[in-house]
Amino acid sequence: MMSVTSPVKDFVERVTAVLGVTEAPLALHEPAFSGNELAYVRECLDTGWVSTAGKFVDEFESRLAELSGARHAIAVVNGTAGLHAALHVSGVLAGDEVLVPTVSFVATANAVSQCGAVPHFVDCAPDTYGMSPAALAEHLRQVAEPAGGGFRNRHTGRRLAAIVPMHVFGHPVDIEPLLDLAARYRMPVVEDAAEALGARIGDRSAGTFGVAGVLSFNGNKIITTGGGGAVLTNDADVARRLKHLTTTAKAAHRWDFVHDEVAFNYRMPNLNAALGCAQLERLPEILRRKKGLADAYAHAFADAPDFRFVDEVRGRSSNNWLNAIELSASMSGRRDEFLEAAREAGYQCRPVWRLLHRLKPYAACPRMGLSVAESLEQRIINLPSSPQLFREVA
């Protein structure tokens, strides 16, 4: 006999099978500092190098580049700043339109706004929620018309200036067809890889396919610098421009203050980079644990018709940043019951972000039909995903 609450109970039991019974609430994602974090931070204090110059910033950038296979990495104060700078350097201007997913954190749209441009929202793929190449292709066929060497939105008259795919929850987006579309419509791709450090498409890191890719090291990310971000790029000119523009465009001189363009103060402080260097040393172990935890969730939800574990797809390795369960369509409208019950049991779950086109500041922006995202919005539940939650099995 099924009671009306049984799917909720079933859900909580499956989560409990992975995480165990808990007294203290388990956070959605927490950092851990079990390596050289304190040692490196102490070194900053001992040497006095805590600010916008210092060896840890350079080292953090080198290690990020090496680890991701990008030719260059530029450390910045946070992912939003990185995305703003990357869009700016990619040529996005005031009055342009930028194609962004409606399934994303608000930073994706805010960075577009900070360029004076307007987000134009794209629907998501049903598998891992990244920007849908098929939907975008069909949409561009309908709305894009050639103008001035590029393309513009025939309805608004605004130039279509860039495509910003986002690797949702650390699952790499289907990047190749998006790159093809970008080439066809003469737009740069800037990857919002805020959640995707360590994720790979084939043998290449997420964030290294576009003109630039932007990482975040906020406290809830796979590694943290307190607050911070970085821009990856393989283009030496883009790297030089990014470094220059994120450091007030100051020309090198022993004492003179010459700034040769309007620029930003987005440089990551050495103190935060010190934390980042220590965290990066532990990234392989963090990724291993996160994979173990994701495997455990996948197993626990394997035979559940009401629930789909949002798994990586073939050829695109997730970093398993934030695990997610998709409720079946029959559960639509009941999402908050699941969230309440999980919280009551001590598991800090959360829904996906409110779709960007449904936020007040972006409600009037151009968009395609967004039915996939709209259906999913009421059915996604993120699960506690800290690497510390992985329980080794013998």
Next chain:
Amino acid sequence: MMSVTSPVKDFVERVTAVLGVTEAPLALHEPAFSGNELAYVRECLDTGWVSTAGKFVDEFESRLAELSGARHAIAVVNGTAGLHAALHVSGVLAGDEVLVPTVSFVATANAVSQCGAVPHFVDCAPDTYGMSPAALAEHLRQVAEPAGGGFRNRHTGRRLAAIVPMHVFGHPVDIEPLLDLAARYRMPVVEDAAEALGARIGDRSAGTFGVAGVLSFNGNKIITTGGGGAVLTNDADVARRLKHLTTTAKAAHRWDFVHDEVAFNYRMPNLNAALGCAQLERLPEILRRKKGLADAYAHAFADAPDFRFVDEVRGRSSNNWLNAIELSASMSGRRDEFLEAAREAGYQCRPVWRLLHRLKPYAACPRMGLSVAESLEQRIINLPSSPQLFREVA
């Protein structure tokens, strides 16, 4: 018998009288971490609270407010971000003009640009180099005409949207007549108090006179958070708006992501605030030492016709952030000889910033006659000013 190099030699000797002979170069301004810095940073790591939430951010804000006498303080990633947010909240819009001093670090103009507005440059007073109320009054009489409830520049047609005085080197600007002008021309005053933590006008802190005042805690400032800044305000609505806009305008909710306006990711991380809390505890001692060092410079340069020690003026107490010597007009064109000689002797001196209206990105901006600043630019030399350089005398 005077040789042609004697003023340079004289200069170096006077600096040496204050700082002593040195083997290792003495930096212009270095932080010191002799208090609870490591303990507080370690607490962040131990508790996992390093990012955009945590007790140190709140505590840092409370202590800043208390110490400055402002009703509210909002901690941000750096002074530029604070200035951008403060101008935005003060109503500066794209296409406006903002009156800023030409004697300032480039951040003052960049923050205006980030609002989509245009800096309009104002000359400085000859005493402590802050924006000249007399010059601004005369200029506004000539260029301002009433329009739409406020005033616009009759030459460009742009609205005059704000006045941004800056407290140069920690010397408070002559704020009262600037506030009067702002009231007469219906513009808010936003104080660029990046260098002025601890400086006072009468019994009130610099940074608390305008609608908002912006502090910086960059590594070279009187206290540091690695990178960081804060906005002071006495207006509860302005404070609420600033807090909201610097934290992605997220509405409070247990799990939902509702962001109700286009906003910024400017929040200071807890890790940096931890450093700031420890530094603030030491501020009285830092100010005492900086005053001692400034007194020593004042004494060493007291009887020198070629040199003027840039001293605070009556009623406006400097925090003595960066000591400066003004060369006499007869030394114009020889500034770099002084800088070279000082550097050779191990004293890291520097000139004032290149005047903002002479920087390429701002060369075409509106301005008044800037003859005082232009004369001074070639004659200002900043001296090593770290509080550690003060030598106690019995």
